[in-house]
Amino acid sequence: MTAKFHETLGADRLESKFPDAKPLYTESEAYYEANRCLFCYDAPCISACPTGIDVPGFIRKIATGNIKASARTIFEANMLGTSCSRVCPVEVLCAGACVFNDLNGEPIHIGRLQRYATEKALFDEAETGRKLFEPKPDTGKKVALIGAGPASLACAAYLALEGVKPTIFERGKLPGGLNTTGVAPYKLHAESSLDEVSWLLSHGVDLKTEVEVGKDVTADQLRRDYDAVFVGIGMGDDRLLSFGNENNPYVLGATALIEAIKNDAGFQLPPGVKTAVIVGGGNTAIDIARQLAGLGVEDVSMIYRRTAAEMSGYKHEMDYARKEGVTLVENARPVKVHQEEDRVLGLRVASTVTDQETEIACDLIVMAVGQESRVHALGLDIEVNDRGHVVVDLETMRTGREGVWAGGDCINGGKEVVNAAADGREAALDMLRSWGLQPRKWRYSPSV
Amino acid sequence: MADLSIDFCGIKSPNPFWLASAPPANCGEQVMRAFDAGWGGAVWKTLGVPITNVSSRFGAVDYAGSKVIGFNNIELITDRPLDANFKEITETKKKYPDHAVIVSLMVESKEEWRDIIKRSEDTGADGIELNFGCPHGMCERGMGSSVGQEPAVLKEITAWAKEYSSIPVLVKLTPNIGDILDPGVAAVEGGADALSLINTVKSIIGVDLDRLTLLPRVGDASSNGGYCGPAVKPIALHMVGALARDPRITIPISGIGGISDWRDAAEFLALGSTSVQVCTAVMHHGYRIVEDMIEGLDNYLEEKGMSSVHQLIGRAVPGFKDWGDLDLNYQIVADIDADKCIGCQLCYVACLDGAHQCIHTDNGPCSAWHGEPDHGMNPRCEVAPPQRHEPRIADKPHVPWVDEAECIGCNLCALVCPVPDCITMREIPNEAGPESWNDHVAAGKA
Numbered sequence A: 001m002t003a004k005f006h007e008t009l010g011a012d013r014l015e016s017k018f019p020d021a022k023p024l025y026t027e028s029e030a031y032y033e034a035n036r037c038l039f040c041y042d043a044p045c046i047s048a049c050p051t052g053i054d055v056p057g058f059i060r061k062i063a064t065g066n067i068k069a070s071a072r073t074i075f076e077a078n079m080l081g082t083s084c085s086r087v088c089p090v091e092v093l094c095a096g097a098c099v100f101n102d103l104n105g106e107p108i109h110i111g112r113l114q115r116y117a118t119e120k121a122l123f124d125e126a127e128t129g130r131k132l133f134e135p136k137p138d139t140g141k142k143v144a145l146i147g148a149g150p151a152s153l154a155c156a157a158y159l160a161l162e163g164v165k166p167t168i169f170e171r172g173k174l175p176g177g178l179n180t181t182g183v184a185p186y187k188l189h190a191e192s193s194l195d196e197v198s199w200l201l202s203h204g205v206d207l208k209t210e211v212e213v214g215k216d217v218t219a220d221q222l223r224r225d226y227d228a229v230f231v232g233i234g235m236g237d238d239r240l241l242s243f244g245n246e247n248n249p250y251v252l253g254a255t256a257l258i259e260a261i262k263n264d265a266g267f268q269l270p271p272g273v274k275t276a277v278i279v280g281g282g283n284t285a286i287d288i289a290r291q292l293a294g295l296g297v298e299d300v301s302m303i304y305r306r307t308a309a310e311m312s313g314y315k316h317e318m319d320y321a322r323k324e325g326v327t328l329v330e331n332a333r334p335v336k337v338h339q340e341e342d343r344v345l346g347l348r349v350a351s352t353v354t355d356q357e358t359e360i361a362c363d364l365i366v367m368a369v370g371q372e373s374r375v376h377a378l379g380l381d382i383e384v385n386d387r388g389h390v391v392v393d394l395e396t397m398r399t400g401r402e403g404v405w406a407g408g409d410c411i412n413g414g415k416e417v418v419n420a421a422a423d424g425r426e427a428a429l430d431m432l433r434s435w436g437l438q439p440r441k442w443r444y445s446p447s448v
Numbered sequence B: 001m002a003d004l005s006i007d008f009c010g011i012k013s014p015n016p017f018w019l020a021s022a023p024p025a026n027c028g029e030q031v032m033r034a035f036d037a038g039w040g041g042a043v044w045k046t047l048g049v050p051i052t053n054v055s056s057r058f059g060a061v062d063y064a065g066s067k068v069i070g071f072n073n074i075e076l077i078t079d080r081p082l083d084a085n086f087k088e089i090t091e092t093k094k095k096y097p098d099h100a101v102i103v104s105l106m107v108e109s110k111e112e113w114r115d116i117i118k119r120s121e122d123t124g125a126d127g128i129e130l131n132f133g134c135p136h137g138m139c140e141r142g143m144g145s146s147v148g149q150e151p152a153v154l155k156e157i158t159a160w161a162k163e164y165s166s167i168p169v170l171v172k173l174t175p176n177i178g179d180i181l182d183p184g185v186a187a188v189e190g191g192a193d194a195l196s197l198i199n200t201v202k203s204i205i206g207v208d209l210d211r212l213t214l215l216p217r218v219g220d221a222s223s224n225g226g227y228c229g230p231a232v233k234p235i236a237l238h239m240v241g242a243l244a245r246d247p248r249i250t251i252p253i254s255g256i257g258g259i260s261d262w263r264d265a266a267e268f269l270a271l272g273s274t275s276v277q278v279c280t281a282v283m284h285h286g287y288r289i290v291e292d293m294i295e296g297l298d299n300y301l302e303e304k305g306m307s308s309v310h311q312l313i314g315r316a317v318p319g320f321k322d323w324g325d326l327d328l329n330y331q332i333v334a335d336i337d338a339d340k341c342i343g344c345q346l347c348y349v350a351c352l353d354g355a356h357q358c359i360h361t362d363n364g365p366c367s368a369w370h371g372e373p374d375h376g377m378n379p380r381c382e383v384a385p386p387q388r389h390e391p392r393i394a395d396k397p398h399v400p401w402v403d404e405a406e407c408i409g410c411n412l413c414a415l416v417c418p419v420p421d422c423i424t425m426r427e428i429p430n431e432a433g434p435e436s437w438n439d440h441v442a443a444g445k446a
């Protein structure tokens, strides 16, 4: 499976120019860091993890050389523990809550330890053939999952281990969702995402790629053919505010551009780009700004309609971006693209305070102001809120529609991989309970 | 999953991990929570004629940033009413019939032993443990280690207990003696069904330098106490091993002393313990540590191709030999992995000042032995001027190197090296077959 995915992915991708920002720990690094953890009781890092991983528990097991059990502790709470260890914004999650912030300001590097345990254990599993988890006997139940992103993958893995037959339908060529197409390459390359997917699938999950639900097969068909349907379709295309920028090859959507950087073999930035302006103040905006800077675009600025303090992008990410040369223009909104033929010469921006207009000279504009909802295209009659997000009961992940569960970005409008992993788990366990099946005792703390 | 269940002189336990008789097994509510967390058994906090405790009662050794590597206490046996204890034991055993519940006892007269054993049996407990170990307070009253230190008395009281008890009798030994075999053999002769050890080591944990009195402080004074925790593990391992390899010790052993994780436990099992007991590590981190113990032992057994914990028990005992039987021709030397080395030169200074001057530095002046390799056999009466070496690795002059001809294979450098697996000890094959000191003596060479 892995080999096939890697082949589809192809080599010579721009993302390979980015090395790992936080490489796999060596044994000594892991040993010392693990032994630094205090093994707190009812630890704040646990409740700060959206999947409720027993952080002190898994770290202690690294310290005692019990790597396999450490990895089990992680995966039981979070089947995407491998990618999460690398993509989680730990500064605002587990590590942000670590008691060492109050002791000496050096929180435990939980993500890196998590990466060490999971990667080591999976390596060992591949070497020895001794699986960390064995599926339960077949229950005869089948579930269709729409979208092969983290939400569906987590859901499917738990289901498979509980003896349910999951089939994932993915519209794209490759599985993994934004882990494969979206997260910053200095955190995770597409290959690693696909390796994780292969492991998840190995527990008995079927994957059908290039099948778009709503187009190639109807959602109602799935409802008829399966005992349950899980909607994990994430968000849709980049939102492109309309200011005369349509169809200009030098005005791009952020996630589309990131996907090209990460996945398209042979892809290059449009020729001659030296100056780029990113519109937006979220994490996607910061991500693409950092990537463009890393790819050699000399002058990268972000414009945001309010102040830095109000940005939804994380401060620690913005700090990195600044260090890498990205500048932030606060209180500014785009007004008009200044272009000549196809070429962009600049972006006219207006101050959101004084309405005064100025122009920022640039030859590339990237729109990072959110993504559209794609729920309507499913043709599935489920309730959505005013922003197009699927409405679910957060305890059970049930939609109002009988037999349909949902989770991940499509219900929250875009949070983190770890949230999608938690949703997928909760949906799987609720499906089992709804059929009167008793799931095994997966160890995690309920989210608070 | 390997089979972790054990049969300990007829006492069945789902795994070999028991709480030692101490504060973590002080009352029913605690023991039940411990069983829920995964502990296979518990030896109840010692019962006897209830006493009064002092405040404070605990002290600890912190070392180089690690908290509680050694622990000491001056508390006595239970200070709770016997009725409450017995009621809780009965309830616990009823609610957890598959777990091992053992009642620890310490009284004085024969009649007291008879009565308290009867009451213990009535709880439905699986066994009793005679506490002949406590090294403070109780021994001053003629109990605890004052019994454990007198093999004849120990044997007599064990025989009383056997006379009155229909359930297995474990005898808990004190380490505060010259040779553990003396009380061990006495217990077997007295009819004991099993041994547990070690109890705490007689100790003073520290001195309060402001008040100039002992720790843990009770007003302006303190008393000697019992030492336990990670620091005592080697002492306990030795005593367990010494009993396990002695043919006169025909009964199972419950190993105690400094066990904190699955590795410690596995070591005790390999050295002849059938069950292990834990106190300090639970006092430090709670019952939850048993999760790592269970999973870690299970993984270890699986990796080693053992399907049951019984296959591990005693496996290292044959390797415990008298010094005189060790092979004098076996030779190892230190190997430094230059890629892993971080250049701290702790190995260099350790070998230079604390061993045999055979590790060299290329960084500054090198004071290692530069004469003919002689393992220090010839007189060295001068401080030779240090030499400077051309760095063997140009960009890493801090990486020391070993003069293999001079290295005596003592392990010191590998022990002090902070990088895992950076210094390994490599075996030097030699032509000569094994030859021990005892062989020398037998051949009239010594």
Ligand SMILES: Cc1cc2nc3c(=O)[nH]c(=O)nc-3n(C[C@H](O)[C@H](O)[C@H](O)COP(=O)(O)OP(=O)(O)OC[C@H]3O[C@@H](n4cnc5c(N)ncnc54)[C@H](O)[C@@H]3O)c2cc1C
Pocket (backbone or CB within 6 Å): A087, A088, A089, A146, A147, A148, A149, A150, A151, A152, A169, A170, A171, A172, A175, A176, A177, A178, A179, A182, A183, A184, A187, A211, A212, A213, A214, A232, A233, A234, A235, A255, A258, A283, A284, A287, A374, A377, A378, A407, A408, A409, A410, A414, A415, A416, A417, A418, A420
């Ligand atoms: C640029 C960017 C960077 C990010 N960086 C991080 C990060 O560093 N750390 C982090 O934790 N989170 C990050 N996130 C967020 C994270 O990627 C998402 O929260 C997470 O991937 C959501 O998972 P999901 O399964 O809900 O959706 P997605 O990952 O979006 O997966 C949905 C899948 O469904 C498929 N699909 C959609 N419609 C259909 C259909 N009709 N039929 C079949 N298949 C369909 C899609 O092709 C896609 O593969 C980032 C997001 C973006 C956009």
Ligand SMILES: Cc1cc2nc3c(=O)[nH]c(=O)nc-3n(C[C@H](O)[C@H](O)[C@H](O)COP(=O)(O)O)c2cc1C
Pocket (backbone or CB within 6 Å): B020, B021, B022, B023, B045, B046, B071, B072, B073, B075, B076, B077, B078, B104, B131, B133, B134, B172, B198, B199, B200, B227, B228, B229, B230, B232, B256, B257, B258, B259, B277, B278, B279, B280, B281
């Ligand atoms: C505070 C404290 C109280 C103890 N009380 C008893 C006791 O009542 N009876 C007994 O047999 N041992 C008692 N012990 C000894 C322990 O059971 C155990 O033998 C010893 O602590 C070594 O194990 P450890 O290193 O795991 O702590 C006590 C130990 C401590 C620390």
Ligand code: SF4
Pocket (backbone or CB within 6 Å): A048, A049, A050, A051, A052, A053, A055, A078, A081, A084, A085, A088, A090, A093, A094, A095, A110, A111, A114, A418
């Ligand atoms: S999953 Fe993410 S948030 Fe949770 S413990 Fe791991 S790194 Fe931290």
Ligand code: SF4
Pocket (backbone or CB within 6 Å): A036, A037, A038, A039, A040, A043, A044, A045, A046, A055, A056, A059, A097, A098, A099, A100, A108, A110
């Ligand atoms: S809060 Fe920090 S020190 Fe405490 S358990 Fe969590 S990671 Fe370890």
Ligand code: SF4
Pocket (backbone or CB within 6 Å): B336, B337, B340, B341, B342, B343, B344, B345, B346, B347, B348, B398, B399, B400, B413, B416, B417, B418, B419, B422, B423
């Ligand atoms: S102690 Fe280890 S790390 Fe330090 S110099 Fe010696 S070999 Fe290198």
